[in-house]
Amino acid sequence: MTAQVDTERPVVIASGDQLKAKRLPTWAPVAVAAAAIVLAAGLVMGTGWGGPVLTGVVAAVLFIVGLGVAGGVVEGRRAGSNRVATTLIYSAFLLALAPLLSVAFVLVTKGFERLDGNFLGTSMKNISAFDANGGAYHAIIGTLEQAGIATLITVPLGIAGAIYIVEYGRGFLANAIRFFVDVMTGIPSIVAGLFILSFWVFVVTPIFNDGRPGYSGFAAALALSVLMLPTVVRSTEEMLRLVPGALREGAYALGIPKWKTIMKIVLPTAGPGIVTGCMLAVARAAGETAPVLLVAGGNPAINFSPFSDNQSSLSLYVFEQAGVASQYAPARAWAAALTLVVIVLTLTVLAKLLARRNKLAR
Template sequence: MTAPAQAPTGQNQALRGRRTPLVVFAVIAVIAFGVSAALCYGAGIGGWVLTIVIGLILYLAGVFVAVNRVEGRRAARNRIWSTLIQLAFVLALLPLVSVIWTLISKGTERFDLNFFTTSLNNTGARDPDGGAVHAIIGTLQQVALAAFLTIPLGVLAAIYIVEYGRGRLALTIRFFVDVMTGIPSIVAGLFILSFWVLIVSPWYNNGQPAFSGFAAALALSVLMLPTIVRSTEEMLRLVPAPLREGAYALGVPKWKTILKVVIPTALPGIVTGIMLAIARAAGETAPVLLVAGGTAAVNINPFNNNQSSLSLFVFQQASDASRFSPARAWTAALTLVALVLILTIAAKLIAGRNRIRR
């Protein structure tokens, strides 16, 4: 049996079509931005921003002309749209890179042992020391309590909507969840303030309203619940129906199918939604300010007395007149982002490990 004859090299190149050399794009970029810089700075009509904008327009026009002559009009349009998509990606990435760079460059000034082992208690305006251990403890406790209250409730509500809910009741629940998604954080804080702090807390505090970290956790739960419900609902709907039908065909009860098949399949997406809710809760300031009050001392009891958080600490230090406060605020912001990043990575690793075991 003989091998099929290969086409000549020239024929292969004809089938592949001609390609514009990469050096052409480099030359076009140099010429475009050179002309733009000469036009903007020579005529004095703008700075570097206008130079980049005009340079990109000239570059796209030059690329279209060059590719159109070599590869054809269709390839030229494809090259222009590919360049625009890549440019949009770069523009979307720039704010994220800028935020990360700003946090790291300004937040490392007070990133020391004193910041993580001391509080602001008895710290004066001229004292360069003072840390945020009280705010870190408050954030961890409040977010943990809010997650403990919200995650089971949100996941079970999503399971009911997807697996059991039918008719108007399910539509009504979904509608109110969508409405809650857009509630401002200060409204959630006002709700807990009027209900828990002013009505419930006087029952166990000798008739006096009491601020507490637990009240802040309740307010954060109101903000976390719709995010968890909606994200979990969407992930459960993505589970293929044949997986459920196969389990039912084997005689597996519905509750066991949900527990052993549906939830493990959707677990990575569910974890992502939960972490988004936790990240939002950890960065909220208004609810904590309204119902926890804030404090400069360490309070490890979230059910009694005022408590602070990292977001509230950042807000207070950013508005403080002391020249040492901005450095504390930036370090606290970096710490908050680092905590959320660590929790997200840990949750992803746990979800991935469970998925491998299945």
């Protein structure tokens, strides 16, 4: 029995206009935003309920609701819901970005007031609280030396620990290392400073210093290393786990030893992510104040040696200047904070460019 096909029924072909979904005009969001602002100003400021902040909040709510209603009427319920969700995502992004931009704006505007050659080239030695001169050269030297020594200590140890956890570690020992790294991530900086103070300053250094405690920039670097280590280990571990297993298997199939596979294939592949994690650790270490205050003590004069005598840092300098009752101290504090941010930003950019250059060279 064969099926009969109705050849007499006309076939309707959809036109181009029928295939196109209706969409709001490009000026519709702007019009909805303008209407929301006018309506919010009339409801809030016109009635005396609040000021510009409340007006902005009400206008944002009215804009989201109005755009969703307009999109639902013209484009359909699904498209209207999509517009609302997209607007909420962009709003969340702007809310998260607003504090960062506000802090950056205040930091730059107030920091440039005192950021000059005198500030960058002099120290606070023989500078009183009521002296307009004085700078942070000694603190810049201390920050670079302490963060540099901490990086030299921490990065090899952290990368080696992550390699062991991912590539070699199995069973109880690997789980124990991972657990203690997670615990160290939440250690307050003051605890790290107290640990180095009680162990290195009061126990180790008196052996080589005629029984006297040895406060120094190196002790501050050790305390910063304790804070940096968990960040380096965890970030490196996650980056190593992202390396495809097929790369390892291909190297093993070619007869390449495991250690050479890790050094020549795994680490270079995860290199950019590892650099990012290390720079996050450096940024945290450069901004710590409590460990430096406990084990380095601070010093208004220039001290190029991190292994002897007290030493200052930019974070400690900001802390000290913020607590000085002087009309010149706040400007110095803001300038030091801006200098610290510029140093960290410069190091981060250089590290990322170096990692990118090495990746392109391969």
